[in-house]
Amino acid sequence: MSATASKSAGSRGPLSRDDWVAAATHVLAQKSIDAVRVDALSRQLNVTRGSFYWHFRSRTELLDAILTAWRNAATEQVIDRFERRRTSPEEQIRDLLSLPFRGPSARRAADTELAIRAWARRDAMARKVVDEVDATRLSYIAQCFTALGLELAEARLRAFTLYGYEVAESLLAAQGSDRQKRERRAFMEWILLNTPAGRAGGAD
Template identity: 65%
Template sequence: MLHSMPTDIDRARTALTPERWTEAATEVLVDQGIDHVRVDVLAKQLNVTRGSFYWHFKDREDLLRAVLQAWRARATEQLTARLERAHDDPREQLRDLLSLPFRGRSAVRAARIELAIRAWARRDAMARAFVDEADAARIGYIAQVFSALGFGIAEARARAQLLYSYEVAASLLAPQGGEAQRQERASFIERLLLQPLSA
């Protein structure tokens, strides 16, 4: 029985996974904005035909949803699970949270993706829903840390909101100051957030 030789398109379909398309779309989103995340742009960048894209995705909307799902998995679900596994002590978990914006190149990359997705979410309902869900999940996790430190539910959530706001701002302002200044700020925020309020 004769078997046909695989074509370039067949090879492209098998070589390029959905994850590779999603990574390429994320890179374009970060560098050029959501309007440039188009099938033709990505196909050219990946040196394949548009047909290769449709092997993995129904349409552009399907790809954009995959970008948001990958971001949610990496930046919220996997990160939270990793932080929970790293320490049993909630105070150490809190210190890990405070250090997140300053963890080198990976933190800079994460901040750039976060900023691009938040810019996209200002004008797109699907992206907005993913961002709102991520914010709620992250604040919920941080509130659990504060609850484990002995704060009541309402106060734990308020402190979590403050810490999360600091995290988002610090990720954008990470280059400000040297390492010693960053450590000093993180230490101050930790003391501030752990200080019981007077009755």
């Protein structure tokens, strides 16, 4: 048996590690973490288990790779893209508010994230990564608000409000028409960018 099994007919070459991670992530998003099994993935990809074990020592290593890929794509790469654009803090905040509404890609990203959060409710490895991702995102959003001249305590409060809104839009994606969603987004933008500093209070 060859070290790397071939892809199914019509594909372009042997499966890579990224192919396995992408396939496993899709199954996770559409079903659950329990459905991410080596045998089932091998059948879906029309390869032998040998292809999997060429890239991964175990299912646990695959699960860790799923989490790493999600963290990189959904957090670190997004922040890096925002930073390279060098837009104003106000525009960065508006862009952050728009993330849940960026078409099919946003819906796929939300499906994956919700599945990972469900996984994290009963798995320590996933919980650790989700907590790290949340902390990184909140820290970045707070930096956007401090760039507007807000004190750190209030920047953190507004960051939590913005982030909670984004998570809620993912959880409640079926609620409201497109117009209502635009109105909610405009309302959040008004609250976050126009409410006088110090109104919320709070401490470090």
